[in-house]
Amino acid sequence: MARILWVSAETPDRGGQGGQRRQFHQINGLIDLGHEVQVLSLRSDQSDSSIRQIASIRRFRVAVRGRSVRALLERMRWAIRSSDVDVIVVSHVDSRWMLPSDIRTVRPVLLDVHNVLSSWYDTRGLTELRDDELKAEQEAFDISTAVMTCSALEAERLRRSHPGLTPPVLVAPLGVDPREWPDEPMDREAPLVVAFGNWSWHPNHLGLQWLLDEVWPSVHAQVPGARLEIAGTGAGRSVHPGVTVLGRIDDLAALTARATVVAVPVFEGVGASVKFAESLATGAAVISTPDGANGVDSPPCLVSADATEWVEWIVARLSNRRSEPAPSPARAYALSNLTWAQAVAPIDMWIRPLAISS
Structure with a gap:
């Protein structure tokens, strides 16, 4: 060796x-x-x-x-x-x-x-x-x-x-390290979307602003009680309805186990995002922009940069969340192949x- x-x-x-x-x-x-x-x-x-x-x-x-x-x-x-x-x-x-x-x-x-x-x-x-x-x-x-x-x-x-x-x-x-993503009870009671990352990084910052301004208002208007929880540093404050900025948290696996959707918004990105592979391991359904998902070929999630498509896909997942697979098949894919x-x-x-x- x-x-x-x-x-x-x-x-x-x-x-x-x-x-x-x-x-x-x-x-x-x-x-x-x-x-x-x-x-x-x-x-x-x-x-x-x-x-x-x-x-x-x-x-x-x-x-x-x-x-x-x-x-x-x-x-x-x-x-x-x-x-x-x-x-x-x-x-x-x-x-x-x-x-x-x-x-x-x-x-x-x-x-x-x-x-x-x-x-x-x-x-x-x-x-x-x-x-x-x-x-x-x-x-x-x-x-x-x-x-x-x-x-x-x-x-x-x-x-x-x-x-x-x-x-x-x-x-x-x-x-991903499977030890960081242990089995958690999947809870789909609340219409919850989660996004996590270092939001000070320019591509992540652009993606978060796009999510908040172009996607989330329509999602929140169409799904009563819909919530977006943002974990990680650098997100600042948000005045958008239904949004909670959590800052840095110790247990992402516990947080994402409550989510129906994990969002990976990245624009003008470079390289591959650690958080994308980890998002697939969460057990939630994952939606990502192309710049967020470029490190994985044919990932088991929706990859799109179209705000309307994001809104329609997230609304469908949240509205039918109790029939969503829990965990999502993407989790098994990530823990086996990534x-x-x-x-x-x-x-x-x-x-x-x-x-x-x-």
Whole structure:
């Protein structure tokens, strides 16, 4: 089995935001397959309690008053260079600066691009940001042995943005941890819709505003007592009737067990959403925009960006909620086909030969 050094500017965390959760579950999945993982991250207010339960972690301070930033940075890079590992995984283009410039000559490096931000900026007409990101991505590719994205669509965007790309591209999708989605009594008594996520993220913010302004008023008018409960940070307040903003909650499984519908509104999205796979695991019927669902081929839910279609579909589910399957068949699909063990398989296949040859 391989010895892996996982390098990331953010701290992998089961209870963190989407990127932190993704990294935690990827690391946990690789450990379950027998690999040894060491994590190197930065000191911050992000929690490292969950990752310490499964892997060793070393966190570096790179900005300290009265000490040379260059010296601290060189100390961190020396630790990376001298690590007794078979392969280095770097999470995000934004973590590239943590590595020595010649690291690819020392160890094989797998870069997790996850989201191709240059493509996202390009579609939004932000040419200056696109050009800056193209440069940053290329700098990261120059020190990488291979690159991975979160979906086939992102891999296509990556090749389109970088037609001369030389490192091979892997696709490592997102998954769910069945232990986080235990069986719950399904309750369809109330006409409840749930949406959860980090609503500060621009694509999620746009999607939530669209849901509140273009979809929910018609749903609420047609279904007496209909409620929309919004979980997660960054949603702000809502003055829309029938809407409750819950903020961060500890038990999503218990919340979604009461819902007939889980909504995944994402617009101008990039990458694949961790919350989409998790939404399928809830047991509720799921409706998503295309940008929210792009990480799963032919998902068992309605995928649409048409507000009228959303209204009609949600109204039908809520109005006939007592005859809705509880749990939805999508739950069994997610827990069988979208596990993290399957999601990390492409990473495992790339790493294993390197461990054997080292």
